[in-house]
Amino acid sequence: MSKLVTIFGGSGFVGRYIARAMAAEGWRVRVACRRPNEALFVKSYGAVGQVEPVLCNIRNEASVAAALSGAQAVVNCVGTFDTMGANNQTALHVEGAGRIARLASAAGVHSLVHVSAIGADAEGGSNYARSKGEGEAAVLAGFPNALILRPSVVFGQEDGFFNRFGAQSRLGPILPLVGAETRFQPVYVEDVAQAALNGITRGATGVYELGGPEAKSLRALIKDVLTEVKRRRLVINLPFFVGSAIGGVLSGVQALTLGLFKNTLITPDQVRQLRSDNVVTPGAKGLAELGVTPKAYETVFGDYMWRYRPAGQFTAIRDSAKNLKKV
Template identity: 55%
Template sequence: MSQMVTIFGGSGFVGRYIARRMAQEGWRVRVAVRNPNEAMYVRPYGSVGQVEPVFCNIRDDASVAAVTAGADAVVNCVGVLDEVGKNTFEAVQAEAPGRIARLAAEHGVSRMVHISSIGASGNSASEYSRTKAAGEAAVLEHMPDAMILRPSIIFGPEDDFFNRFASMSRLGPVLPVVGADTLFQPVFVDDVAAAAEKGVLGAADGGVYELGGPDKESFRELMQRMLDVVRRRRLILNMPNWIARIMAFTFSVAHVLTLGIIPKAITADQIKNLAVDNVVADDAKGLDDLCIRPTAMAAILPDYLWRFRPSGQYDAIKESAKNLRES
């Protein structure tokens, strides 16, 4: 019988790419999610019955144990950028990884891959980063040979980074950002999935790997790159931290008063994160150590950001026609 991997958050941005890769390797894939009915799109990743979404509440021992039993490996992709209800940073990013690792060890699971983030540190000013570090420690306590992956910003067709700002670029002549000079090293989502695949297959040693692409750029430079791809001219405005904090407080109050109808465009914790560079450390193990060649943004961004161009898919055709008229 083929081996089985349980992927917690396997229908999310990163998880779906890992699920697809493991299905291609012939593994049975159990996709553990809160709403299985909303994750049915993962089933065609493999043959009939090979990839199955199942219910799991990562805050509950019995629920995690049920989807861990019988697995040969587990992957945890669950994380939150903002706290909503019971899904707090502490519950999701500190307690849940430890729970998954503990129950995996109890069920004799041989390998675990945990998706964390660059910047995870117990000394960080950001609760997001502190709980990421706590989650890593909890995983290694129970699964000392686990693979910990710390990606920088992850980009790809379903990302919430370039897609969000490209959408904002359609709203006016100014594109506001916080932390314009902060450095990032965006990594392609399938490169992260390839790293996780090696961990599941046992093709790489455990330990901490920091994952970044070939380009290190400031937030401002990333936004200019995005604007070049979507062919829009906008003023990139760096907002002072004190203004950003006022905005974060205002959005937080509005979110509560409207019962969640108005989203939080930015939070106070995100502002703290944006003050710190998000790049691979010089002495860290990374994609090169996994024999994975990082994918450049230039090779991927045009494939999914074209829809934000003034004329969408017809923008290139219109430019070509204009060149013909001028010649």
């Protein structure tokens, strides 16, 4: 019988690509998520019965133990930007990650991959960075031979990075940014998935930082987005204190409405994150050591960013029609 991998958060953005990569290699894949009825699409990643979504809440011991039953490998992709509510960063990044590692070790799991983030630091300047750093420590305490992947911002068809700015480019002539000079090293989601797969098959352990072939400032990345979507916008860099104020107001409204209004624009904690570059540390182990050649975002994001062009997929046809001569 083929080996079984349990992927916590396997229906999320990164998790679904890891599930697809593992299935393509012949693994049976158990996708552990809170809403399996909304994750039925993962079944199409393999043969009948090869990929199955199951109900799991990583805040519950019995739920995690059941999802781990019979698995030879485990991947934890669960993550959040929420600082409030039951599923906050501490509950998921620290307590949940530690619970998965501890129970995986007790269940005799051979390999554990934990997806963290560049900048993870228990002494970091943002709650997100601290929770990721504390989560790594909890994972290693429970499963010392774990493989920890720290990707920079991840891009791909369903990403929340390029898609976000593409959508904002349609709203008006000005595109305000916070942290315009902060540098990022976008990494392709399929490269992250391949890194996780290779890490398991090669028995890799330790910390690996994953970034694409080039690091750029947020301003430069957004200019590339605007070129791709064929829109001219004035990019304005807002001071960090302005971003913090905006984030504070929006988060306050979210709290007052008990979550009926969801702050998806920016939070004070995200502003704190933007004060630090999000790039691979010089000398750190990365994609190359895991046998992956990274793809540049310029070669990929055109496949899905067309939706933000003035005429969508018909923009090229419209532009071509302008060159037709009238008879």
